[in-house]
Amino acid sequence: MLRGLIIRWNNVWVRKRRARVPPANLLLLLSRCLQRSLCRRKVARDPAECERCGGCDVAGLLALRDELKVQCRIADGGREALALTRDQSVRAVVAVACEKELFEGIRGAFPKPVLAILNETPNGPCHDTRVDVEGVRAAAREIIEGAAVDV
Numbered sequence: 001m002l003r004g005l006i007i008r009w010n011n012v013w014v015r016k017r018r019a020r021v022p023p024a025n026l027l028l029l030l031s032r033c034l035q036r037s038l039c040r041r042k043v044a045r046d047p048a049e050c051e052r053c054g055g056c057d058v059a060g061l062l063a064l065r066d067e068l069k070v071q072c073r074i075a076d077g078g079r080e081a082l083a084l085t086r087d088q089s090v091r092a093v094v095a096v097a098c099e100k101e102l103f104e105g106i107r108g109a110f111p112k113p114v115l116a117i118l119n120e121t122p123n124g125p126c127h128d129t130r131v132d133v134e135g136v137r138a139a140a141r142e143i144i145e146g147a148a149v150d151v
């Protein structure tokens with residue numbers, strides 16, 4: 001409950017800052033549970049492993065990466081996610097994960113702006129999760145095209 005409020009407040013704050021970064025400096029950071037549990041491709045090690053079969057939202061998210069020319073990584077856990085956000089080439093993040101991971105990611109990446117998108121859990125927590133790819137697209141474009149202030 002409190003974490004959810006902080007995540008919402010964070011997103012309002014990021015939007016108020018009107019953060020803007022070039023696509024190459026925007027990281028689309030995805031939780032591993034978005035990958036279909038039956039899929040054996042090592043997409044967390046290398047997103048290129050995805051065959052884009054459409055069995056989960058990873059295919060659509062990688063297509064979005066290619067379209068917007070942003071970075072995209074699939075994190076195998078909170079520690080790896082934090083390390084990815086701290087990479088020097090990353091100046092802003094659009095993150096898709098559960099409430100707990102988003103909260104920790106926002107805290108760990110601070111002061112880098114993180115637009116946080118809660119995944120959907122039609123199959124229960126941490127299992128074959130889903131996300132609205134169009135919502136991710138809108139969030140990424142907000143940061144790429146955001147108005148006045150560069151970060």
Ligand code: SF4
Pocket residue numbers: 035036039040041043049050051052053054055056057058059
């Ligand atoms: S789109 Fe297909 S190949 Fe790619 S991660 Fe999902 S199930 Fe695996």
